[in-house]
Amino acid sequence: MANIVVVFHSGYGHTQRVAQAVADSAGAQLLAIDADGNLPEGGWELLASADMIVFGSPTYMGGVSWQFKKFADASSKVWYTQGWKDKLFAGFTNSATMNGDKVTTMTYLWTLAMQHGGIWVSMGILPTNNKAATRDSMNYMGGYGGLLTQSPSDASSAEIPKGDLDTARAFGERIGAVARSRE
Amino acid sequence: MANIVVVFHSGYGHTQRVAQAVADSAGAQLLAIDADGNLPEGGWELLASADMIVFGSPTYMGGVSWQFKKFADASSKVWYTQGWKDKLFAGFTNSATMNGDKVTTMTYLWTLAMQHGGIWVSMGILPTNNKAATRDSMNYMGGYGGLLTQSPSDASSAEIPKGDLDTARAFGERIGAVARSRE
Amino acid sequence: MANIVVVFHSGYGHTQRVAQAVADSAGAQLLAIDADGNLPEGGWELLASADMIVFGSPTYMGGVSWQFKKFADASSKVWYTQGWKDKLFAGFTNSATMNGDKVTTMTYLWTLAMQHGGIWVSMGILPTNNKAATRDSMNYMGGYGGLLTQSPSDASSAEIPKGDLDTARAFGERIGAVARSRE
Amino acid sequence: MANIVVVFHSGYGHTQRVAQAVADSAGAQLLAIDADGNLPEGGWELLASADMIVFGSPTYMGGVSWQFKKFADASSKVWYTQGWKDKLFAGFTNSATMNGDKVTTMTYLWTLAMQHGGIWVSMGILPTNNKAATRDSMNYMGGYGGLLTQSPSDASSAEIPKGDLDTARAFGERIGAVARSRE
Numbered sequence: 001m002a003n004i005v006v007v008f009h010s011g012y013g014h015t016q017r018v019a020q021a022v023a024d025s026a027g028a029q030l031l032a033i034d035a036d037g038n039l040p041e042g043g044w045e046l047l048a049s050a051d052m053i054v055f056g057s058p059t060y061m062g063g064v065s066w067q068f069k070k071f072a073d074a075s076s077k078v079w080y081t082q083g084w085k086d087k088l089f090a091g092f093t094n095s096a097t098m099n100g101d102k103v104t105t106m107t108y109l110w111t112l113a114m115q116h117g118g119i120w121v122s123m124g125i126l127p128t129n130n131k132a133a134t135r136d137s138m139n140y141m142g143g144y145g146g147l148l149t150q151s152p153s154d155a156s157s158a159e160i161p162k163g164d165l166d167t168a169r170a171f172g173e174r175i176g177a178v179a180r181s182r183e
Numbered sequence: 184m185a186n187i188v189v190v191f192h193s194g195y196g197h198t199q200r201v202a203q204a205v206a207d208s209a210g211a212q213l214l215a216i217d218a219d220g221n222l223p224e225g226g227w228e229l230l231a232s233a234d235m236i237v238f239g240s241p242t243y244m245g246g247v248s249w250q251f252k253k254f255a256d257a258s259s260k261v262w263y264t265q266g267w268k269d270k271l272f273a274g275f276t277n278s279a280t281m282n283g284d285k286v287t288t289m290t291y292l293w294t295l296a297m298q299h300g301g302i303w304v305s306m307g308i309l310p311t312n313n314k315a316a317t318r319d320s321m322n323y324m325g326g327y328g329g330l331l332t333q334s335p336s337d338a339s340s341a342e343i344p345k346g347d348l349d350t351a352r353a354f355g356e357r358i359g360a361v362a363r364s365r366e
Numbered sequence: 367m368a369n370i371v372v373v374f375h376s377g378y379g380h381t382q383r384v385a386q387a388v389a390d391s392a393g394a395q396l397l398a399i400d401a402d403g404n405l406p407e408g409g410w411e412l413l414a415s416a417d418m419i420v421f422g423s424p425t426y427m428g429g430v431s432w433q434f435k436k437f438a439d440a441s442s443k444v445w446y447t448q449g450w451k452d453k454l455f456a457g458f459t460n461s462a463t464m465n466g467d468k469v470t471t472m473t474y475l476w477t478l479a480m481q482h483g484g485i486w487v488s489m490g491i492l493p494t495n496n497k498a499a500t501r502d503s504m505n506y507m508g509g510y511g512g513l514l515t516q517s518p519s520d521a522s523s524a525e526i527p528k529g530d531l532d533t534a535r536a537f538g539e540r541i542g543a544v545a546r547s548r549e
Numbered sequence: 550m551a552n553i554v555v556v557f558h559s560g561y562g563h564t565q566r567v568a569q570a571v572a573d574s575a576g577a578q579l580l581a582i583d584a585d586g587n588l589p590e591g592g593w594e595l596l597a598s599a600d601m602i603v604f605g606s607p608t609y610m611g612g613v614s615w616q617f618k619k620f621a622d623a624s625s626k627v628w629y630t631q632g633w634k635d636k637l638f639a640g641f642t643n644s645a646t647m648n649g650d651k652v653t654t655m656t657y658l659w660t661l662a663m664q665h666g667g668i669w670v671s672m673g674i675l676p677t678n679n680k681a682a683t684r685d686s687m688n689y690m691g692g693y694g695g696l697l698t699q700s701p702s703d704a705s706s707a708e709i710p711k712g713d714l715d716t717a718r719a720f721g722e723r724i725g726a727v728a729r730s731r732e
Contacts (some may be wrong), residue, residue, distance in 0.1 A: 037432060061438045061445065062327065062477035063429065066403060070432035079427065085673060086727070097312040097325035103286035104477050107656055111428035111470050113671070114693040119727065120669040122662070124634060129280040131335040131342075142280035144245065144663040152314045159314075178635070178668065182731065220615060244621045244628065245660035246612065249586060253615035262610065268490060269544070287660050290473055294611035294653050296488070297510040302544065303486040305479070307451060327480040361452070361485065365548065428693065463678040463691035469652035495646040497701040497708075508646035510611065518680045525680075 002179035004028035005046055008056030009037075009068040013157035015094045018149050018168050019056045022092060025172030026179075028054065037070025044078070052088035052121075052179040055112065059095035059105040072112050082117050088182065089113035090121045090175045092147035092168070094160075106145040123147060124174045125167070136163030138170060147171040185362035187211035188229055191239030192220075192251040196340035198277045201332050201351050202239045205275060208355030209362075211237065220253025227261070235271035235304075235362040238295065242278035242288040255295050265300050271365065272296035273304045273358045275330035275351070277343075289328040306330060307357045308350070319346030321353060330354040368545035370394035371412055374422030375403075375434040379523035381424045381460045384515050384534050388420065388458060391538030392545075403436025410444075418454035418487075418545040421478065425461035425471040438478050448483050454548065455479035456487045456541045458513035458534070460526075472511040489513060490540045491533070502529030504536060513537040551728035553577035554595055557605030558586075558617040562706035564643045567698050567717050568605045571641060574721030575728075577603065586619025593627075601637035601670075601728040604661065608644035608654040621661050631666050637731065638662035639670045639724045641696035641717070643709075655694040672696060673723045674716070685712030687719060696720040 006023045010016035010032070023030050031043055047053055057068035064072070078084055091109035093102050113120050123144050128137035140163055141148040149164040151157070189206045193199035193215070206213050214226055230236055240251035247255070261267055274292035276285050296303050306327050311320035323346050324331040332347040334340070372389045376382035376398070389396050397409055413419055423434035430438070444450055457475035459468050479486050489510050494503035506529050507514040515530040517523070555572045559565035559581070572579050580592055596602060606617035613621070627633055640658035642651050662669050672693050677686035689712050690697040698713040700706070 061442055062481050063435060063438070063474055066432050066436035066439045069429060069435040072427045072429070073432045076427055082673075082675060097310045098323060099282050099286055099331055100310060100312070100325040101286060101327055101477055101481070103282055103284060104290075104474065107287075108429055108470065108474070110659060110669075111467055111694065115428050115467070117671050117673040119671065120659075122666050122668065124631075124666040126631060127280045127283060129283070129335055130337045133335065140281060142283040144284055145660065148282055152312055152316065154313045244625055245664050246618060246621070246657055249615050249619035249622050252612060252618040255610045255612070256615045259610055265490075265492060284660055284664070287657065291612055291653065291657070293476060293486075294511065294650055298611050298650065300488050300490040300492075302488065303476075305483050305485065307448075307483040309448065328477065463676045464689060465648055465652055465697055466676060466678070466691040467652060467693055469648055469650060470656075473653075493646045493649060495649070495701055496703045499701065506647060508649040510650055514648055518678055518682065520679045 002051045003049055004052040004054065004176060004179055005031050005050040006054040006056060007031040007033065007047060009033040009065050011058055011065060014151050014160060015056055015058045017157045017160055018092060018094050021165050021168035022054065022147065022172040025169040026176035033067050033071045035067065037067035039071065048083060050087060052175065053084065054175065055089065055091040055109045057093055057105060059093045059100060059102045062101035062104050064105055064108055079115060085117035087118050088121055088179055089118040090146055094149040094151065096151065096153035098150055102148045110145055121175050121178050123171060125170055135161050138163065139167050185234045186232055187235040187237065187359060187362055188214050188233040189237040189239060190214040190216065190230060192216040192248050194241055194248060197334050197343060198239055198241045200340045200343055201275060201277050204348050204351035205237065205330065205355040208352040209359035216250050216254045218250065220250035222254065231266060233270060235358065236267065237358065238272065238274040238292045240276055240288060242276045242283060242285045245284035245287055247288055247291055262298055268300035270301050271304055271362055272301040273329055277332040277334065279334065279336035281333055285331045293328055304358050304361050306354060308353055318344050321346065322350050368417045368549055369415055370418040370420065370542060370545055371397050371416040372420040372422060373397040373399065373413065375399040375431050377424055377431060380517050380526060381422055383523045383526055384458060384460050385422045387531050387534035388513065388538040391535040392542035394420065399433050399437045401433065403433035405437065414449060416453060418541065419450065420541065421455065421457040421475045423459055423471060425459045425466060425468045428467035428470050430471055430474055445481060451483035453484050454487055454545055455484040456512055458515065460515040460517065462517065462519035464516055468514045472509065476511055487541050487544050489537060491536055501527050504529065505533050551600045552598055553601040553603065553725060553728055554580050554599040555603040555605060556580040556582065556596060558582040558614050560607055560614060563700050563709060564605055564607045566706045566709055567641060567643050570714050570717035571603065571696065571721040574718040575725035582616050582620045584616065586616035588620065597632060599636060601724065602633065603724065604638065604640040604658040606642055606654060608642045608649060608651045611650035611653050613654055613657055628664055634666035636667050637670055637728055638667040639695055643698040643700065645700065645702035647699055651697045659694055670724050670727050672720060674719055684710050687712065688716050
């Protein structure tokens, strides 16, 4: 069984709900970055033992949250020895706006994985983009580098569109399958 | 009166329709890159005389169309002498997918303007991203670096969502006002 | 006299020295983000009164430092009312590696300015990239979107290459001139 | 034996020389995009049969050459059926300037691989960035997402720095090893 860890920060619960959906279908463990940008005890050891690390962050002001970035900066200790080299990586981000620079966040998550000498797994599910498409269609948001989800600025985490959660589950299945294929 | 030129490539007419909406409200001239990636006679002179250059391209395979890129590569002759230095620039892109790497295209349009020593004008219109938002809301697509529009893969150019065309007109007004404020 | 503010974070003094060089030649005030990612008292008011805001950050792990990102996230209060709309923006970043994803940081600084409805000023100085170029040539690092500087991982802030500091001063002059031209 | 194809465009021979170095050490076949942006006969079939596709392009005006982009746009036929899904991908770019937006090109090569549902392999070799570093040090250019090389604007392809060619060979070995580890 591949050891997959979803390490994420969530400010208001939306990204956490997406993280849960991804982890459930990937067969992954969740590892939450707290409100001060720190990992719980044992967090770095869990990441060291992972075959695949999945990064998750809201998109705030066009990039990852500062708490996620504090985690990324702290990972420089691992970077010096390239401790995560050749691990698999993937990513997801949630924000209130349809585009709203989510792709910039995704590019950053890839950049971080590249600094660590990693191997990045794509979304791997074509967007639904024809006239028959609805907000609940598979990958309606149209992510390629990773999973993009959206929930309105005044929506609670309970109101994330069903299609985005279905897409999150399909993404989890896809990355879990890639991780297992390399064992 | 500020001299504004919208230089664009359109493969199937969608980007042309957006270009027209932007140009109409900005008080700009249209300059079409043809199917071989070339400008019409007098095109380079028109750009040389512009106060503001607005770049428009569809997003194909995660970036500008090759025809637009051929224009960009040909602009290296201007780059050598920094002939467009300190001009104002702005940009827009259209594709079939909600995100679909449109932001990567926008980042490229900015990069091209930066190579030319330019000054880049943002979208400047907040996205509509609450629960009351509809596909026809102002800047529903949520562009910041420039204008993002979307029309389904099986939609003709006549079927671009009304909200996106309204947003294109508002973007044209905004960049036209910035151009005139510098005279 | 244009009111220019250089808001920056520096972890080990290198970015601070570059910030000082930029500010001196631009005629700008310095505003330091502290080690906890906070501004000093009066910092937000200073930014509100600026005609041009210049962002500066080291590149850590492929992006701005978490302290700079905490500042960016805190600027969401200004974003809601687009309080910085139509201000001029520019940026710079320093890191130990020649490339090392400095361009990703610069793209983020632009993205942040775009979220705020700003107008972004390019480097505007061609790189020196022929065989006669030395490490001390003007814009040897080859930034376009903004100023890129580099100092080796074991170099103190006193050892930033002279050419990079000269380039920083030329960049300060350029952005200062653009700011004054709009008054 | 893993089937690796290096598909590249070279305008003046520099990128071709880097492509050769990468291919030699990776055990890969070379596939050149011609001056009109087309593949030779059998090119698409060769790519279809590959386990790993390596993209190579010069950086012109902040992005891939238009000829490379024409190839990318033509790959949309493969994209519709996701014919390259789950293949391994990697990339490299050469230009005359130290930074000069090479990272933007690399980000585009990754974006293209993501559109195709691929799996992206990083540079995987730490940069040399201390005071003892010379232009001939391993990964002096400091690429992470892929291989970055530089040769002065007035240098022939015979004058690419030795360190960059050594780095190209090390990159070829690294990606070849990753490709073989998945068989």
